Each structure stands twice: as structure tokens, then as C-alpha cells.
Amino acid sequence: MMTKPSLVQPPPFAIWLVDLFTPDEEGEAIQGDLLEEYSELALKSGVASARRWYWRQSVKTIAHLIGTGFRVAPWSVAGAVVGGFLLLWLGFGLGLPERATLAVLDFRRQPHVHPYYTWPQAQVRVFWLVCGALIGRLLMSLFIGFIVAAGAKGREMVATITLTLIQGVFGAVEFLVWSASHRYAFLLMPVITPFGVSIMIVMGGGIVRKSRSAAARRPSGT
Numbered sequence: 534m535m536t537k538p539s540l541v542q543p544p545p546f547a548i549w550l551v552d553l554f555t556p557d558e559e560g561e562a563i564q565g566d567l568l569e570e571y572s573e574l575a576l577k578s579g580v581a582s583a584r585r586w587y588w589r590q591s592v593k594t595i596a597h598l599i600g601t602g603f604r605v606a607p608w609s610v611a612g613a614v615v616g617g618f619l620l621l622w623l624g625f626g627l628g629l630p631e632r633a634t635l636a637v638l639d640f641r642r643q644p645h646v647h648p649y650y651t652w653p654q655a656q657v658r659v660f661w662l663v664c665g666a667l668i669g670r671l672l673m674s675l676f677i678g679f680i681v682a683a684g685a686k687g688r689e690m691v692a693t694i695t696l697t698l699i700q701g702v703f704g705a706v707e708f709l710v711w712s713a714s715h716r717y718a719f720l721l722m723p724v725i726t727p728f729g730v731s732i733m734i735v736m737g738g739g740i741v742r743k744s745r746s747a748a749a750r751r752p753s754g755t
Contacts, residue, residue, distance in 0.1 A: 541580050544584055554598045554599065555594075574586055599690075606687070610691055612685075614692055616684060617692070620677045621696075621700060670726055678741075679737045679741055681738065682740075686745070689741050689745070690739065693735050697734050700727070
């Protein structure tokens with residue numbers, strides 16, 4: 534027995550993305566309108582065509598919601614983005630992840646003692662220093678994503694994506710400058726860090742957004 538097209542749900546990931554960018558007070562109306570048009574199109578043109586339409590409409594809806602977020606709450610979004618950028622600049626500029634990694638590596642070392650490392654030991658130490666600094670930068674970016682999203686209530690994804698775009702531009706410029714003065718331009722840190730930082734910032738915003746959305750939909754106790 535074939536499933537009726539009207540009962541076929543839209544792409545779950547597209548629904549999730551739209552919900553991620555939709556303010557709580559508008560979520561039910563926007564998702565309801567999309568589902569209604571999707572069901573009608575599925576009956577007329579088939580499920581495959583309806584799914585393609587839903588993806589296109591989801592992208593348009595998200596773009597509209599991002600633009601609306603800037604128009605409705607420009608100062609809160611701008612303040613959160615500027616604050617997040619300053620935190621990134623201070624954290625990375627002061628080398629906090631690198632300092633934390635060195636502190637962990639030297640935790641058991643006696644103060645004012647400079648140990649001698651053999652070549653294999655030095656290689657291991659450099660490896661853990663690079664990996665530890667990378668992990669530290671990613672975790673710091675996730676935490677900054679939390680802070681930015683918390684400061685832009687209802688526009689969490691708009692703020693974090695804006696910060697990601699700004700950080701991406703600066704990261705690309707930094708990489709070009711770095712690669713111009715280094716022979717090995719495609720080492721792990723300069724390639725992965727800007728991309729990973731962007732993902733973690735957006736992930737932090739998504740976690741805060743979903744947590745707030747779930748809390749808003751939770752029935753209040755009487």
C-alpha cells in the first residue's frame with residue numbers, strides 16, 4: 534500500500550534549520566504555512582517536486598529571517614557580535630589556549646628547571662602543544678558562541694553567523710599573510726583553526742537557541 538503524498542513529511546533537516554532561525558513567537562505560523570503548501574504541492578506534483586520546493590523555500594525563509602533579525606533588533610545583534618569579536622581577539626591575541634596547553638604539559642615540572650629534551654621527546658611535545666592549542670581554540674570558540682547567543686535572545690543564529698562571517702574574513706587574511714611568509718603553507722593549525730572556530734561558534738549559538746526553544750515550549754506547571 535502506497536503512502537499518500539499528503540501524509541509524507543517535509544525533509545526533517547530542512548524543518549530543523551528553519552526552526553533554528555525562527556523566533557519562538559513565529560515558529561508555529563511559519564512551519565504551519567510551509568507544511569500546508571508542501572502538502573498541496575505533494576498532491577499536485579509529487580513528493581520529489583514538493584521536497585525540492587521545500588528546500589528552496591527553506592533557504593529563502595532563513596535568509597528572510599536573518600534580514601528581519603537585523604532590522605528588528607539591530608543593536609542587540611551588533612552588541613553581541615562586537616562583544617564576541619572582542620572575546621575572540623583577546624583570547625587568541627593573548628594566546629590563552631597555548632598558555633593553558635603549556636601549563637598542562639609543564640604541570641609536573643619543577644619551577645625554574647629547564648629540562649633537556651631528546652629529539653623524539655621534542656617532537657612529541659610539539660605535537661601535543663599544537664593539538665592542545667587547537668582543541669583549546671575550538672573549546673574557547675564554542676564558549677564564545679554560547680555568550681554571543683545568550684546576548685542576542687531570539688536572534689541567536691543571526692548573531693553567531695554574523696560573527697562567524699567576520700571571523701572568517703579576518704581568518705582568511707591572517708592565513709594569507711602567514712602562508713606568504715612560511716614555506717609550508719598547509720600545516721594543520723592555520724588551515725583547520727579558522728574553519729573549526731567558525732563551526733564551533735555557530736554550534737554554540739545553535740545549542741543556546743535549541744535550549745531556549747525547548748524551554749519556551751515546555752508546559753509550565755500550575
